[in-house]
Amino acid sequence: MPINILMPALSPTMEKGNLAKWLKKEGDKVKSGDVIAEIETDKATMEVEASDEGTLAKILVPEGTQDVAVNEVIAVLAGDGEDVKAAGEGAGKAAPKPDAAKAEAKPESGSAAKQGAKAEDADKPAASGKGDANAAARPAEGAKGDAPQAKSAASTSASPSGDRVFSSPLARRLAKDAGIDLARVNGTGPHGRVIARDIEKAQAGGGLKAPAAAAASGGAPAMAPSMSDQQIRSFFKDGSYEEVPHDSMRKIIAQRLVQAKQTIPHFYLTMDCNLDALMVAREQINAQAPKDKDGKPAYKLSVNDFVIKALAVALQRVPDANVTWTEGAMLKHQGSDVGVAVSIPGGLITPVVRDAHLKSVSTISREMKDFAARARNRRLKPEEYQGGSTAVSNLGMYGIKDFAAVINPPHATILAVGAGEQRPIVKNGKIEIATMMSVTLSTDHRAVDGALGSELLGAFKALIENPVMMVV
Numbered sequence: 001m002p003i004n005i006l007m008p009a010l011s012p013t014m015e016k017g018n019l020a021k022w023l024k025k026e027g028d029k030v031k032s033g034d035v036i037a038e039i040e041t042d043k044a045t046m047e048v049e050a051s052d053e054g055t056l057a058k059i060l061v062p063e064g065t066q067d068v069a070v071n072e073v074i075a076v077l078a079g080d081g082e083d084v085k086a087a088g089e090g091a092g093k094a095a096p097k098p099d100a101a102k103a104e105a106k107p108e109s110g111s112a113a114k115q116g117a118k119a120e121d122a123d124k125p126a127a128s129g130k131g132d133a134n135a136a137a138r139p140a141e142g143a144k145g146d147a148p149q150a151k152s153a154a155s156t157s158a159s160p161s162g163d164r165v166f167s168s169p170l171a172r173r174l175a176k177d178a179g180i181d182l183a184r185v186n187g188t189g190p191h192g193r194v195i196a197r198d199i200e201k202a203q204a205g206g207g208l209k210a211p212a213a214a215a216a217s218g219g220a221p222a223m224a225p226s227m228s229d230q231q232i233r234s235f236f237k238d239g240s241y242e243e244v245p246h247d248s249m250r251k252i253i254a255q256r257l258v259q260a261k262q263t264i265p266h267f268y269l270t271m272d273c274n275l276d277a278l279m280v281a282r283e284q285i286n287a288q289a290p291k292d293k294d295g296k297p298a299y300k301l302s303v304n305d306f307v308i309k310a311l312a313v314a315l316q317r318v319p320d321a322n323v324t325w326t327e328g329a330m331l332k333h334q335g336s337d338v339g340v341a342v343s344i345p346g347g348l349i350t351p352v353v354r355d356a357h358l359k360s361v362s363t364i365s366r367e368m369k370d371f372a373a374r375a376r377n378r379r380l381k382p383e384e385y386q387g388g389s390t391a392v393s394n395l396g397m398y399g400i401k402d403f404a405a406v407i408n409p410p411h412a413t414i415l416a417v418g419a420g421e422q423r424p425i426v427k428n429g430k431i432e433i434a435t436m437m438s439v440t441l442s443t444d445h446r447a448v449d450g451a452l453g454s455e456l457l458g459a460f461k462a463l464i465e466n467p468v469m470m471v472v
């Protein structure tokens with residue numbers, strides 16, 4: 001039988017992608033591991049490798065196509081010995097919707113999804129009315145008193161909010177264990193069905209419907225609806241503006257910012273830090289950097305490199321703040337993985353410095369320069385910008401004195417860093433001039449309350465004002 005090539009999910013949060021380029025054409029032989037296409041996500045451009053061998057019989061989604069849904073059939077491969085022409089001709093007519101087996105058996109980052117892939121598939125026969133003769137007689141989980149029906153027994157349940165939600169048995173069990181309302185989870189399975197990976201994403205703070213969407217199906221009270229595009233345009237005279245369509249990155253950023261502000265109770269704490277000692281240490285370290293034969297130094301440390309290190313060490317000293325909130329439990333991290341916001345054309349991305357508390361400031365500096373260069377070319381790998389336990393957003397280079405950053409789920413904190421500038425301060429009863437920097441810590445108040453956040457910010461201040469303590 002012909003083999004369907006599906007639009008891959010290149011990250012846990014990816015729902016759509018752009019098919020940037022085909023590297024194989026119809027009629028080409030394909031081996032397992034061959035790079036066949038380039039896919040653009042909201043964050044990066046990545047190569048897609050073939051997992052099967054055969055001949056590329058038909059390309060169903062041409063290169064340059066935008067917003068291709070994950071698991072949509074993009075091409076058909078004829079296996080060895082198959083009629084390539086027949087496979088290509090039948091592809092347009094019979095290209096089926098991606099089935100649950102391929103969508104749900106795809107390796108996931110969580111152990112529950114790995115262990116439950118087969119369990120997910122077990123409910124398929126009941127959904128189609130085939131297989132287990134007793135399936136139709138089993139009542140739907142969480143829907144006591146309902147008339148037994150094959151479809152509802154297999155794939156629907158009553159959520160805590162009272163809604164009927166299509167979901168797999170494994171997803172229902174995981175949601176119940178984690179205390180997650182299925183009505184608030186965006187389903188990515190066939191026909192919007194909630195599957196195991198959706199629950200894992202929800203546990204990490206992603207994939208949840210906005211409160212307004214939940215309210216529409218009986219959940220929390222709906223917020224006032226936003227104005228439509230037509231209503232907004234009505235305020236402006238025709239021809240007085242240029243319409244620039246949103247690209248996928250801007251759409252995803254907008255969605256995640258709305259999600260963050262609607263679902264995370266932000267709390268803000270601000271402190272001023274004296275950078276005089278750090279500036280002296282930075283100058284001395286940079287002056288001692290080894291040079292190559294052309295006289296180029298091996299590194300040139302920035303204030304932001306010290307900020308990353310200080311925040312990472314501070315999280316080790318205040319481990320209760322090194323956490324991620326989930327509905328079922330608090331995830332307390334062992335390492336300090338610090339995301340750093342990097343501006344790129346059309347938006348931003350947050351590469352993560354892993355175990356930053358264990359790395360020297362010069363190593364952090366080299367990593368960040370590499371991340372920034374590849375981020376601007378959209379060449380970061382998903383594992384390089386996903387996860388992390390906190391983040392740094394620095395606008396000091398733009399002369400911004402202080403600001404409050406929006407938390408990037410699944411983080412519980414983010415540190416907004418302003419410019420280092422000379423200000424008058426009072427020291428020992430006298431007015432002196434010092435290089436000061438204002439920082440604001442945004443916290444998820446469910447995970448890090450005011451007192452704990454103050455303790456973390458105090459630890460950061462102590463380290464940034466006494467940089468030698470970062471290596472003790």
